[in-house]
Amino acid sequence: MISIKEITKQTGITVRTMRYYDQINLLSPADKTEGGHRLYGEKELIKLQEIQFLKTLGFSLQAIKDMLENENHDWFSGLQNQLNYILKEKEKLGEMESILRGLLHEMVLEEQIDLLQLQKLIQIYQKDFHKREAYLKQMFDQEERKLLDMLPNINHGDPDTMEWIALMAQLKQHMLKGVSAPEVQRIIRRMDEKTVEVYGDCPEFIDKLWEIRKSPEKSQEAGFYPVDQELLEFVEKAFVIFQNNRKEA
Amino acid sequence: MISIKEITKQTGITVRTMRYYDQINLLSPADKTEGGHRLYGEKELIKLQEIQFLKTLGFSLQAIKDMLENENHDWFSGLQNQLNYILKEKEKLGEMESILRGLLHEMVLEEQIDLLQLQKLIQIYQKDFHKREAYLKQMFDQEERKLLDMLPNINHGDPDTMEWIALMAQLKQHMLKGVSAPEVQRIIRRMDEKTVEVYGDCPEFIDKLWEIRKSPEKSQEAGFYPVDQELLEFVEKAFVIFQNNRKEA
DNA sequence: CTTGAAAGTGACGTTACGTCATTTTGTATA
DNA sequence: TATACAAAATGACGTAACGTCACTTTCAAG
Structure with a gap:
């Protein structure tokens, strides 16, 4: 379990962003301390990387959320649509x-x-x-x-x-x-x-x-x-x- | 003097947009009726066209406002900067x-x-x-x-x-x-x-x-x-x- | 036990409008 | 001229993805 500070150090993602992702239920901390400080695990780090990657493709956070939540998401169509959008x-x-x-x-x-x-x-x-x-x-x-x-x-x-x-x-x-x-x-x-x-x-x-x-x-x-x-x-x-x-x- | 409806007919720009432009002092009506209805003249129509055109170049409304307000705006540099931005x-x-x-x-x-x-x-x-x-x-x-x-x-x-x-x-x-x-x-x-x-x-x-x-x-x-x-x-x-x-x- | 750093939670600002909801004005008709 | 109905006005909230205060609470070291 690592603190939010560690996340920012390792990934360069700001604290505000992490809190925002938590707020919109895109990426919640694995656990919290008694006082309410966020704690993240390895799984969250990986998911964060995925989010960052999908963001570089120009997807919206909402779209990313849907993609990662849907177990059987149609990645091919999704990427193709995105490509079309980008081309436009x-x-x-x-x-x-x-x-x-x-x-x-x-x-x-x-x-x-x-x-x-x-x-x-x-x-x-x-x-x-x-x-x-x-x-x-x-x-x-x-x-x-x-x-x-x-x-x-x-x-x-x-x-x-x-x-x-x-x-x-x-x-x-x-x-x-x-x-x-x-x-x-x-x-x-x-x-x-x-x-x-x-x-x-x-x-x-x-x-x-x-x-x-x-x-x-x-x-x-x-x-x-x-x-x-x-x-x-x-x-x-x-x-x-x-x-x-x-x-x- | 033409009504706001005429503007939307001639240009396709929505009423909301016209009101917004008025609100941010980008394009104010030439006159108003007693009851407060907006009235536009030929000058405003031309300015509106200019605004639309500059928008197609990707300028923000704030930038457009500055450009049109500044009597001696450096258009060449402005367009060049915009081109660089677009290229990025x-x-x-x-x-x-x-x-x-x-x-x-x-x-x-x-x-x-x-x-x-x-x-x-x-x-x-x-x-x-x-x-x-x-x-x-x-x-x-x-x-x-x-x-x-x-x-x-x-x-x-x-x-x-x-x-x-x-x-x-x-x-x-x-x-x-x-x-x-x-x-x-x-x-x-x-x-x-x-x-x-x-x-x-x-x-x-x-x-x-x-x-x-x-x-x-x-x-x-x-x-x-x-x-x-x-x-x-x-x-x-x-x-x-x-x-x-x-x-x- | 203190203390300063780090973390927390709101809240507002950003762009260029769209979309209600509600009220007022303009105008055509009876 | 009264009325009805369209058109216009105002105000407020929502959008995306955070940045930036302001203020409070928690953590860890000494």
Whole structure:
């Protein structure tokens, strides 16, 4: 049994934090002295480490509490959701960064910067925002959602899906080399193999998938890994080459 | 002069927000009716737009207030500071993302995840980087270290790493079918291709890597992601078969 | 038994509003 | 003009994860 002071020494966590964790029933002391001083054991230290670790992943204390309390918590989904959340936040920051850089660049060109200048710049940037917003809102449709819901849990991180994504991303890297490059054709061959292995007896499903893939909006709705049009066309062309080569052989 | 309702209609900003801005003296109404209802003019609308815009850059309301109040505010420095701040935040999120990806990748390999598993993973991640660096330095020379950097690091979401993990995980699924099963051999062939693509003409390096991989202790010291022994042996055997088949062909 | 350090318990502050509950004002209609 | 109903106002509490007083009690050494 160690005192609260020992905890702060060993972990760097403040006394206040320990008391707070006790207060919200996230981590209670193993025991207390007669006078009410908190005493912690080895188990608590370990739990504290876990809490700290999960905090570095950006989870809220409430979420951490739920995770550690639920004996059969779905860690995979939990982490995936968190990853998605983090990615969204990163995207937001990315936009901020982009606008800030734009402003700073323009300010280098304009020599004098005051409120009036800024107002002009704001006008420009706000226009873009409104356009984007309008564009996105226009793309909503009820019927399309049903189709997407019928798809299996393709974004659930199973190895097959993962490889698909990995292969696509690799193709993107090799795009400059052209559809006939050996690396490209090897990847395409692997894709073909996987298509047969996984979806062999259900070609309609593949068609459906491909249709959604070809629509960026639908892909995004479905939570697919975003693939740009250029890449999709590249894949289609490379597949044609691949099939021709196979026929000749 | 327009009412608060008009403001919400035109800008989408809530009544509560307008009252709050009034309360903190960020944006006060131009006038009030006898009964105390807020009335805004064109100037206020513009200021409100500015506020909204600066908010999208991540500034706090207090900061925005200071900026708009100070007649000769140093916009350039202000924006630059904000950019730095944003970049730091992005970096933090990037680390979270990296760790999350690492965990998720490992979870694709392990099928069951519970608190005990997580504790093990936490142990690995909490290990300090210095130990790893030191260990790796002593094992590999300079040139090899360059290659080592290309080694699939489980934290990086790059396509090559993803495919490695996906292939490993798929192998695990197919283990029961034996080392000669066509699915297995196709995966092995793909692994071989990738090995050659990435590490090309340096087979000794691959041997050394493989040696570390086969020793759980060494792997852990090097900070590699954990792969169970059974799977590693399976891969080795399957590779032997693969190479024999190739010789015969 | 004293004494100073360490620990305890409230309580308030932080951000940018959301969400009641209650009261007052504005306005359209009978 | 009285009334009804919408809209606006005010005030208060809640949010997350503690930091920071202020004040009291307990612990351990001398």
